[in-house]
Structure formats: C-alpha cells, structure tokens
Amino acid sequence: xxLGGLGDxxxxxxxxxxxxxxxxxAEIHFAVLDNYRDVVSDHPMLSGVHCxxxxxxxxxxxxxxxCIYVANKYENAHGLSCALNRSDIWGLYxxxxxxxxxxxxxxxxxxxxxxxxxxxxLKRYTSSPSVLFAPVSAVRTKTLxxxxxxxxxxxxxxxxxxxxxxxxxKELDSAGVPGVYGCxxxxxxxxxxxxxxxxSVDSAAFHVAGGLRKxxxxxxxxxxxxxxxxxxxxxxVQRHFDDGDWECGPxxxxxxxxxxxxxxxxxxxxxxDGRISQVVxxxxxxxxxxxxxxxxxx
Numbered sequence: 001x002x003l004g005g006l007g008d009x010x011x012x013x014x015x016x017x018x019x020x021x022x023x024x025x026a027e028i029h030f031a032v033l034d035n036y037r038d039v040v041s042d043h044p045m046l047s048g049v050h051c052x053x054x055x056x057x058x059x060x061x062x063x064x065x066x067c068i069y070v071a072n073k074y075e076n077a078h079g080l081s082c083a084l085n086r087s088d089i090w091g092l093y094x095x096x097x098x099x100x101x102x103x104x105x106x107x108x109x110x111x112x113x114x115x116x117x118x119x120x121x122l123k124r125y126t127s128s129p130s131v132l133f134a135p136v137s138a139v140r141t142k143t144l145x146x147x148x149x150x151x152x153x154x155x156x157x158x159x160x161x162x163x164x165x166x167x168x169x170k171e172l173d174s175a176g177v178p179g180v181y182g183c184x185x186x187x188x189x190x191x192x193x194x195x196x197x198x199x200s201v202d203s204a205a206f207h208v209a210g211g212l213r214k215x216x217x218x219x220x221x222x223x224x225x226x227x228x229x230x231x232x233x234x235x236x237v238q239r240h241f242d243d244g245d246w247e248c249g250p251x252x253x254x255x256x257x258x259x260x261x262x263x264x265x266x267x268x269x270x271x272x273d274g275r276i277s278q279v280v281x282x283x284x285x286x287x288x289x290x291x292x293x294x295x296x297x298x
Contacts (some may be wrong), residue, residue, distance in 0.1 A: 003087070004067060004068030004071075005054075005138065005204065006036060006039070006185070006204035007202075007203060007204040007206070007207045007251050008068055008071070009032055009039055009089075009204075010039065010204060010207040010208055010211060010231050011039060011086045011087050011207055012040075012066060012090060012106055012208055013043055013086070013098070013103035013104065013206060013211065014087040014089060014098060014101045014102065014103055014106075014211075014231065015066070015087060015090060015094070015096075015098065016030070016043055016045035016057070016104070016107050017045055017100045017102055017104060018091065018096050018097075018098060018099055019045070019094070019102055021099070021100075022096050027047035027048070028045055028046055028047055029046065029047055029049070029060065030043075030046050030049050030050070031049075031050045031051065031055040032049060032051075032052055033049075033051070033052055033053070034051045034052075034053070035185075036185070037049050037051070037187050038184070038185050039071040039186070039189060040106065042106040042107075042137075043083070043104055043106070044104055045104065045150045047104070048151075049227075060070060060232075062095045064093065066090040066093065068091060068169065070089065070093050071086045071089050074089045075089075075223075075252045076252055076253055079251060079252065079253075080249070080250070080251070081132065082227060082252070083148070085101075085227050085228065085230040085231055085257075086228070086229065087101060087231070088168070088230075095202055098244070101231040102173070102241045103211035103212075104212075105189075105212060107189075107190060107193055108186075108190065108238065111187060111190045111225055112190050112193055112194055114190075115180075115190040115191045115193070115194040116194040118180065118191075118278060119160075119162060119191070119194055119195060122160065122162055122178040122180075123160040124160055124195050125158065125159070125160055128158060128159050128160055129159050129160065129195075129196035129197060129200070129289040130160045130195045130196050130197070130200070131159045131161050131162065131195065131196065131197040131199060131201045131207075132162050132180075132191060132192055132195035132197070132198045132200075132205070133152060133156075133162065133164060133177075133198075133200075134163075134164045134165065134198070134199070134200040134201060134203055134205035134206070135148075135149050135152070135163070135169060135171075135172075135174070135199075135200075135201055136165045136169060136203070136244070137201050137202060137203045138182060139201075139254075140263050140264065141254055141263060141265045141267070142201050142203065142220075142221050142222075142268070143201060144201060144219065144268075145264070145268070145269070146171045147272075148219075148271060148276055149171040149175075150175065150275045151170065151171065151274070152199060152276060152277070152280060153172070153175045153177060153275045154274060154277060155277035155280040156274070156280060159197070159284075161177050162177070162178055162179060162180060162195070163178070163179030163181065164179065164180055164181070164191065164192070164205060165179070165180060165181055165285050166181065166182060167181055168181050169181075174273045186239070189208055191212065192205060192208045192209050192212065193208075193212050193214070193297070195214065196289055197214070197215045197216070197217075197283060197284075197287070198213070198215070198217070199216045199283075200216070200217070200218060200219070201218075201219045201220075201221075202218065202221065202223055202228065206218045206228075206229070206234075209232075209234075210229055210231070210232030210233075210234060211232070215283060215286070215287035216232065216233070216234035216235070216283075217235045217236075217237060217280055218232075218235070219237040219238070219271070219276060220236065220238040220250065221238070221239075221250075221254070221265060221267040221268045221271075222249055222250055222251055222252060222254040222257075222265060222267050222283060223250055223252055223277055224250040224252070225237075225238045225240070225241075225250070226238075226242070227239070235282055235283055235286065236279070237271065237275055237276050237279045237280050238250065238267075238271075239266075239270055239271065240266050248266075248267075249267050252268065252275070254267075266297060286293065
C-alpha cells in the first residue's frame with residue numbers, strides 16, 4: 001500500500017516476483033492511489049489492484065504498508081552510507097530478500113507500435129535515433145535549469161530529441177524541440193519503451209526506463225542515484241561524494257541543506273561545465289544505434 005510518488009510505484013513492481021516466490025500459494029493484491037492503477041495492472045504476479053484510499057484491509061490475511069515513509073526513514077537514518085535501493089528497503093520491511101529486481105512489464109504491442117509511429121512522425125532526421133527527455137520533476141531542485149536543458153538540446157542536436165512531461169516544457173518549446181505531453185500514464189510508459197534512448201532527472205520516467213532496460217542517462221541531485229538506479233544499467237550525472245570533489249551528498253534531505261535556504265540547491269546548480277553533455281555523449285558511445293547516426297558530429 002504505497003503513499004508516495006509515481007516513481008515509487010514503479011520501484012515497488014520489483015517486489016512482486018519475490019513475494020510470489022516466498023508465498024507461492026498466496027494471491028498478491030496491491031493497493032495504490034487510484035490514478036496510478038494503470039501502471040501496475042499489467043503485472044503478472046498480481047491478482048488484484050485496489051484503491052489505497054478505500055481498500056478494506058480486513059479482507060486480507062496479511063498486509064504490509066510499503067509506504068514512502070518506510071523508505072524515507074531508512075534513507076534519512078543512513079544518509080551517505082545508505083546502500084539499499086528502495087525496493088530492497090521495502091523487501092527488508094516485508095521480511096523478504098529480493099533476488100530478481102524485475103518490474104515484469106507486459107506491454108501492449110499495438111500501443112507500442114502506435115507510439116513508435118508517433119515518435120517517427122516527430123523526427124527531423126529520419127535515420128537518427130529518438131531520445132526521450134524528461135527534465136522536470138515534482139520537486140523543484142530535481143528539475144533541470146534552463147541552461148542545463150539547453151546543454152542536453154545541444155548534445156543531442158544530431159538525434160531526434162523529444163520532450164516528455166504532463167505539460168509542455170517552455171525551454172524545449174523555445175528550442176523547437178517537439179514533445180509528447182499530457183498523455184495518460186499507460187501511453188506515456190509505451191512512449192518510453194518506444195524511444196531509442198532516455199534522458200531523465202530523478203523522476204518516474206527514470207524508473208520506467210530503467211525497468212525496461214532502455215539506454216539511459218539519469219540526472220540526480222540530493223538523492224543517491226547510485227542506490228536509486230542500483231538495479232538498472234544506466235549512466236549517472238551527479239555531484240557525488242564518491243568522486244572525491246563533493247563532500248555534502250547525496251544527503252537525501254534537501255530541506256535541511258546547510259549550504260543554502262534557496263529552493264535550488266547546490267547539488268543542482270553546480271551541475272555545470274559540460275558535466276551533463278559529456279555523459280549524454282557517453283550514452284551514444286556505450287549504446288550505439290544501428291541507424292545511420294553520425295556520432296562524430298555531436
């Protein structure tokens with residue numbers, strides 16, 4: 001029963017295979033906020049998906065409140081030493097050690113083909129790959145600044161960059177970058193699956209792309225991208241204490257930031273000097289596309 005963001009719902013998809021492994025005869029039901037039901041209803045291990053606000057817990061023999069507070073408490077208590085992904089924290093809370101970490105998406109092939117056609121229609125360069133870009137988070141200090149968005153636009157100028165959010169992104173519109181905005185969550189998942197590459201801030205798009213094993217760049221600020229993306233194959237952009245030039249994070253607790261009281265924290269504002277564009281270029285090199293794509297011009 002999660003009460004958290006959309007990204008947390010996707011992370012919790014990694015629990016269900018192992019719950020079924022431990023309790024093979026049990027029916028697994030998942031209670032979630034009503035507007036998120038479509039993003040878990042395809043999971044093959046679930047016998048039912050219910051509204052978290054109206055579900056009757058007395059109808060079930062066992063229940064676990066795998067809410068965001070459990071994860072936040074663990075992360076804040078361990079701070080810089082926190083090495084567990086949220087799926088593993090919730091697994092620990094339920095008494096289960098996760099083995100598979102598989103979201104087990106069951107995509108709709110017809111909808112996937114539709115999204116591929118729509119991305120193709122948005123292409124400027126027909127022989128170049130599509131890059132889905134999610135620069136906005138519900139948390140302001142996770143959302144990229146205009147200069148950082150411009151850096152991604154520049155680094156992908158020979159590919160087909162497409163914005164993704166619930167509403168148009170002003171900076172992308174100004175740069176002439178098309179977008180897939182305002183679609184329902186089910187179709188949004190399929191747009192991510194249809195793209196050749198994904199670049200995302202710490203948001204639900206990052207977790208969908210990671211779970212789908214897409215070529216992926218994750219851009220993180222105060223939360224630890226190494227633990228949040230522990231079970232994905234991706235490239236990380238982050239000011240991180242492991243790099244030896246950043247001592248204060250990731251801290252998980254941006255509201256208590258000792259460096260500034262401003263909404264935008266240094267873990268975001270100091271992502272400069274080409275850090276983002278360098279990793280974007282590494283993405284194209286690490287996962288080359290079979291399409292005729294001139295990497296040398298990037």
